[in-house]
Amino acid sequence: MPRLRTNTKLKPSKKADLQVVKPVKTTKYSDINLNAWKNYDHIKTDTLWEFPQRLREHGHSNEYHGNYIPQIAQQLYERFTKKNDIVLDLFFGSGTSGIEALNMHRRCIGVELKPELAESVSEKFTPKELVTDVNIICGDSTSELAKEKVKARLEIMGEEKAQMLILHPPYDDIIKFSDKPEDLSNCENTEVFYDMFEQVAQNGYDLLEKGRFAALIIGDSYKNSEVQPLGFECMARMMKLGFRLKAIIVKDIQGNEKAKGKTANLWRYRALAGGFYIFKHEYVMVFQKV
Numbered sequence: 080m081p082r083l084r085t086n087t088k089l090k091p092s093k094k095a096d097l098q099v100v101k102p103v104k105t106t107k108y109s110d111i112n113l114n115a116w117k118n119y120d121h122i123k124t125d126t127l128w129e130f131p132q133r134l135r136e137h138g139h140s141n142e143y144h145g146n147y148i149p150q151i152a153q154q155l156y157e158r159f160t161k162k163n164d165i166v167l168d169l170f171f172g173s174g175t176s177g178i179e180a181l182n183m184h185r186r187c188i189g190v191e192l193k194p195e196l197a198e199s200v201s202e203k204f205t206p207k208e209l210v211t212d213v214n215i216i217c218g219d220s221t222s223e224l225a226k227e228k229v230k231a232r233l234e235i236m237g238e239e240k241a242q243m244l245i246l247h248p249p250y251d252d253i254i255k256f257s258d259k260p261e262d263l264s265n266c267e268n269t270e271v272f273y274d275m276f277e278q279v280a281q282n283g284y285d286l287l288e289k290g291r292f293a294a295l296i297i298g299d300s301y302k303n304s305e306v307q308p309l310g311f312e313c314m315a316r317m318m319k320l321g322f323r324l325k326a327i328i329v330k331d332i333q334g335n336e337k338a339k340g341k342t343a344n345l346w347r348y349r350a351l352a353g354g355f356y357i358f359k360h361e362y363v364m365v366f367q368k369v
């Protein structure tokens with residue numbers, strides 16, 4: 080009978096012996112495991128963002144004119160927040176930031192000026208979620224009162240400061256959200272818009288934890304046959320307040336558009352006749368409080 084040969088093949092290979100599971104390595108502000116960085120193909124690290132379509136599932140809809148696409152929140156939250164962190168959105172609108180915070184196991188505090196909107200957005204969340212996960216404040220984000228209210232909510236949620244700040248202001252008067260004098264879409268002129276934006280950004284700065292990130296989502300406008308560089312001016316105002324600029328991302332807005340086609344030819348004619356270009360992008364600017 081042939082003897083059983085004890086050869087090295089029956090022993091675990093040396094290579095397997097040496098295979099060590101790397102520990103999880105994260106930054107202070109994200110749960111991304113840097114030791115498994117190749118697993119994060121879906122996370123963007125370049126400055127050109129194209130999303131051909133708005134995400135409509137998981138609680139999101141497109142009923143509010145002027146809301147941002149949820150993919151922006153997904154990208155920002157995964158890179159700049161940890162599970163259970165609080166995102167502060169000072170222009171809450173239809174609550175995209177809050178919905179995505181819940182989807183991604185983060186929490187959110189949102190401030191929105193229009194009472195009827197703050198009220199209807201609340202209906203998107205359960206009474207329990209409105210206590211523990213998403214706090215909606217109806218108020219004017221330029222004001223000291225709104226800042227105090229945010230502080231009180233943070234305290235109830237067991238935090239002193241928020242871990243991420245989202246600013247998605249009106250793009251000056253492109254879409255008029257209300258007739259209220261505190262509404263940034265209803266300013267007397269663009270200079271006043273910039274000043275009011277700066278007040279909101281100052282409140283955001285004061286409420287944000289040191290070392291954490293802020294995002295400004297904004298597009299430019301045309302007024303009196305001239306480009307109003309809203310994005311760059313608001314960016315400059317934030318830098319003046321002490322935010323460190325980390326990225327200027329150009330985002331294709333075609334996925335935002337509700338309906339196109341009908342007016343496209345008219346705008347093309349106007350562009351050719353007036354010597355201007357049709358906006359196809361907006362900005363996502365990322366800052367850090369250092």
Ligand SMILES: C[S@@+](CC[C@H](N)C(=O)[O-])C[C@H]1O[C@@H](n2cnc3c(N)ncnc32)[C@H](O)[C@@H]1O
Nearest residue numbers: 146147170172173174175192219220256262263
């Ligand atoms: C561009 S929308 C934000 C949309 C939101 N990101 C979303 O996805 O639904 C701007 C919002 O800011 C609100 N707003 C304008 N001025 C404000 C102010 N002073 N304080 C708080 N909210 C304000 C408007 O009513 C509007 O809903």
